Amino acid sequence: xxxxxLRQAAEWLVRLDHQPDAASQQAFHAWLAADPQHPLAVxxxxxxxxxxxxxxxxxxxxxxxxxxxxxxxxxxxxxxxLLALPVYQYSQRGYLFADLSTASGQWQQQRLDDGSALQxxxxxxxxxxxxxxxxxxxxLQGELLVDVAKDARRPFYVDTPQGSIRALGTRFIVExxxxxxxxxxxxxxxxxxxxxxxxxxxxxxxVRLEASGPGRVEAFDARxxxxxxxxxxxxxxxxxxxxxxxxxxxHRSGLLLFDRQALHGLRVTxxxxxxxxxxxxRLLQRTLPIEISSYTxxxxxxxxxxxxx
Amino acid sequence: xxxxxxAEAATLEALYxxxxxxxxxxxxxxxxxxxxxADVAHDTFIRLLSAGPYVAPREPQAYLATVARxxxxxxxxxxxxxxxxxxELERCAQYLDQAPxxxxxxxxxxxxxxxxxxLARMKPRIRETFILxxxxxxxxxxxxxxLGVSVRTVQQDLVEALLACDACAQP
Numbered sequence: 479x480x481x482x483x484l485r486q487a488a489e490w491l492v493r494l495d496h497q498p499d500a501a502s503q504q505a506f507h508a509w510l511a512a513d514p515q516h517p518l519a520v521x522x523x524x525x526x527x528x529x530x531x532x533x534x535x536x537x538x539x540x541x542x543x544x545x546x547x548x549x550x551x552x553x554x555x556x557x558x559x560l561l562a563l564p565v566y567q568y569s570q571r572g573y574l575f576a577d578l579s580t581a582s583g584q585w586q587q588q589r590l591d592d593g594s595a596l597q598x599x600x601x602x603x604x605x606x607x608x609x610x611x612x613x614x615x616x617x618l619q620g621e622l623l624v625d626v627a628k629d630a631r632r633p634f635y636v637d638t639p640q641g642s643i644r645a646l647g648t649r650f651i652v653e654x655x656x657x658x659x660x661x662x663x664x665x666x667x668x669x670x671x672x673x674x675x676x677x678x679x680x681x682x683x684x685v686r687l688e689a690s691g692p693g694r695v696e697a698f699d700a701r702x703x704x705x706x707x708x709x710x711x712x713x714x715x716x717x718x719x720x721x722x723x724x725x726x727x728x729h730r731s732g733l734l735l736f737d738r739q740a741l742h743g744l745r746v747t748x749x750x751x752x753x754x755x756x757x758x759x760r761l762l763q764r765t766l767p768i769e770i771s772s773y774t775x776x777x778x779x780x781x782x783x784x785x786x787x
Numbered sequence: 788x789x790x791x792x793x794a795e796a797a798t799l800e801a802l803y804x805x806x807x808x809x810x811x812x813x814x815x816x817x818x819x820x821x822x823x824x825a826d827v828a829h830d831t832f833i834r835l836l837s838a839g840p841y842v843a844p845r846e847p848q849a850y851l852a853t854v855a856r857x858x859x860x861x862x863x864x865x866x867x868x869x870x871x872x873x874x875e876l877e878r879c880a881q882y883l884d885q886a887p888x889x890x891x892x893x894x895x896x897x898x899x900x901x902x903x904x905x906l907a908r909m910k911p912r913i914r915e916t917f918i919l920x921x922x923x924x925x926x927x928x929x930x931x932x933x934l935g936v937s938v939r940t941v942q943q944d945l946v947e948a949l950l951a952c953d954a955c956a957q958p
Contacts, residue, residue: 488949492942495920496927526902526952529895530921534875539899540922541871542864543906603924618924 479519487519497657500739507735507779593627594634597707599728599752608632620728621653623664623707640687641672643679650679651707655721656738659687664700712750712758719744719766723780729755736780741768744782796847803832810851817859827862831855864903869896898956905955909948916941917948 490506498506510516529535588596590606592613598604602620607613613634615624626634628647636643636652638659643652648666652659661670662684670677673691682700686693698715706713714722720738727734729752744766750758759778763770767783796802807828814824831854835841844850872895876887887895906914912934919925919933920941927945931938 484953485946485950488946488953489942491949492927492945495945496938496942523949523953526898526949526956527921529898530902532895534878535872535895535899536922537875538868538872539903540918541875542868542899542903618926 479515479522483513483515483519484523487516487523491520491523494735500737503735503737590627592629592632595625597623597625599623599707599710602728617652617654617659619654621651621725623649623651623704625649638687640689641670641692644669644671651703653725655686655724657689660721661685661687662698662700662703664704706749710752712748712752714750715747716745717747718742719746719762719768722746722748722750722762726750726752726755726758729753734778734780740782741780744768797843799832799835799841802835802844802847802851806847806851807832809848810855813848813852814855814859827855827858830858834858861900861904865896865900868899868903872896872899901955902952905948905951908955909951912936913944913948913951916944920945 486509490509493502494506510520530539588598590596590608590613592608594613596604596615599621602622603618604622605616605618607616611632613629613632614637615622615635616637622636624634624636624645626645626648630646634645636645638652638654640657640659641661643650643661645666645668648668649664650668651662651664653662661668661679663679663681665681667678667680670679670685670687670692672687673689675691677685677692677695679685679695682697683695684698685695702715703713712722712725718741720736720741723734723736723741746762746766748762748765750761752758759770759780762768762780769781769783770778771781772778795805810831811824811828814827815821818824818827831851834854869892872892876892906917909917915934916930919930920927925933927938927941931941934941
């Protein structure tokens with residue numbers, strides 16, 4: 479393995495880690511295919527970081543590094559850790575990590591001190607800021623089901639780069655999906671600020687928020703969706719395949735590559751097991767004109783099946 | 788009387804013959820268990836053996852002490868990591884549907900150790916960038932904002948960090 483190839487692989491991994499567009503993904507596929515050493519280099523580098531996918535390993539490394547500087551770490555913890563969460567994935571920095579994409583997918587439920595409950599699916603992370611006037615949850619990545627406890631004096635917000643969802647007491651799901659945020663309302667209603675617009679979302683309605691503002695409000699089956707959440711199933715009813723793949727990608731380790739543009743127009747209605755992403759991919763492959771190729775255990779690519787003339 | 792002639796150290800074999808006993812007693816004063824001291828002494832010479840062509844040190848004792856001290860630090864670091872990882876696994880046992888096997892734990896600790904070593908060698912900004920991305924889960928744009936640098940710089944730092952991890956990985 480030459481240093482040049484390793485450096486190229488590192489550059490690809492870092493580039494794909496930052497808002498990869500279709501063009502760069504395609505270029506990456508071409509690079510992978512150009513030399514059998516290339517996928518090996520990618521796998522080798524990913525192997526060096528593999529334990530960091532699990533929260534316990536991240537926490538262990540953080541703790542082991544902080545021990546010699548215990549006082550500094552403690553001060554930081556006091557400054558930022560405004561909220562005492564009783565359970566395990568509370569780090570000194572105030573981030574709450576759901577475990578990222580282990581094969582079994584880690585789900586967790588968190589009850590907050592105000593009585594609200596957060597459920598994070600695999601590969602999700604939130605940042606919490608509670609004070610006397612407001613309760614704010616920033617969804618960094620992934621998907622979150624919020625059950626907001628009523629508190630008329632302290633509105634509850636979920637913030638994403640595409641908008642802010644305000645609730646007093648209600649139940650809804652927020653998901654980061656690519657450059658968009660999808661909000662699904664289960665009970666009661668919320669006010670949403672997105673772009674320069676405001677809207678009210680009611681139970682059984684979903685909306686996609688982009689940087690430019692909200693899209694069209696659509697109906698969805700709230701009860702079925704919630705049941706799917708409870709049983710760790712991915713339920714999609716007439717949704718873009720790319721969105722489904724993205725959700726699935728959060729529940730498995732390694733890179734799941736697909737070209738959003740090439741898959742454009744493919745919509746699916748499926749129920750897939752989150753706990754077994756490999757099987758979920760096979761199920762998709764059975765019903766859709768797609769091809770799944772694995773370069774290494776870490777790199778899997780989903781592409782359109784080539785049309786036979 | 789002539790001052791005691793320092794033992795010869797022209798070859799690794801000579802170094803071993805002349806200084807293994809000295810190293811062992813040096814180590815015994817620093818670790819609580821004599822078996823442990825013998826292990827570290829042994830590992831010290833193994834490390835020299837696998838370090839490439841042997842160059843005779845000008846001050847054999849200082850040289851051996853440096854290598855042995857580094858080994859001791861590595862061992863402490865590994866123990867600390869191992870204990871922290873076990874603790875964390877226990878704390879989240881209720882969320883894991885299957886406890887990792889001892890082999891998996893050992894392997895994860897080895898990889899973590901390599902990352903930890905790499906972190907210790909990184910320049911401060913690169914280390915900070917790596918920690919924000921991989922331990923704290925910030926994305927590249929957020930890191931750029933936090934550190935007041937461009938995303939391009941964050942990416943360059945992450946590439947260097949990844950290559951540093953590669954350099955420190957177990958062969």
